[in-house]
Amino acid sequence: MRPVIITCAPTGGIHTPTMSEHLPITPDEIAQASIEAAEAGAAIIHLHARNPATGQPDPRPELFQQFLPRIAAACDAVVNVSTGGGLGMTREERLRAAVATSPEMASLNVGSMNFGIFPMAAKYSSWKYDWEPQFLEMTRDFIFRNTFADLEYVVKELGQGHGTKFEFECYDLGHLYNLAWLIDQGWIEPPFFVQLVFGVLGGVGADLDNLQHLHTIADKLFGVDYEWSVLAAGRHQMPFATSAAMLGGNLRVGLEDSLYLGPGELAASNAAQVRKIRGIVESLGHRIATPAEARERLGLKG
């Protein structure tokens, strides 16, 4: 079995500071959370920025520039800058930080979808939290836009323009075929890093049969020239991360995806989630990948 690449996503653009006092918001907090997560075993850190005063997701490169150099100085983890941003940002806003900082990796969400975190979504959403009502209501009429033109724009701008490789986030089966289409255009080079996402309403639910099927289809579409990883929202985070490792894949944790460490227990830090999943996978006989191993396997520019 190849060593498991752990990605940690410390803050994201979905959870609000009212939901957990442990969610990192300021550049200082994001830097510290990232460094601790890397020390705990995360080889890749997936990053968003937030307005330090309001906690809202914020696309300004100057915010990223306050924490990225600190992370690079303190550890050798791979930095992955989100192009998902926050709900309602334009395509240009979502890309600003990655274009300005030219990271080794950036996320790319490989399809448009509903993104439901309103109360009626609870049954099939893995996030079962007390969300803020006005925020929830907004997602009833929201499309998470990633058209074919958007995908082309991002891979040309960042991939071809900056040598950035992607965390291709696939929330449903069709997104794997969108990625296959992108590959067919000749715009991106292997190895590909496919992040299978479970438990966001609008995408595929957190059912292990879905994990098996998406993994099977990804193998068929991408052959040996790819690495796959799993993230699941909320309460499915740890079970799905464990399942991915057991099936020979990689995994992502972090407060972006779940505020909890276990049932009813808020995670006191991102590092606590990394330590927990690392303990689980190591106790089952797996080794975790170093950043250097992740760079090599993902073909990063370093």
Ligand code: KMH
């Ligand atoms: N919050 C995750 C479910 C991105 O940053 O590009 C999706 C995500 C999007 O990570």
Ligand code: ZN
């Ligand atoms: Zn993200």
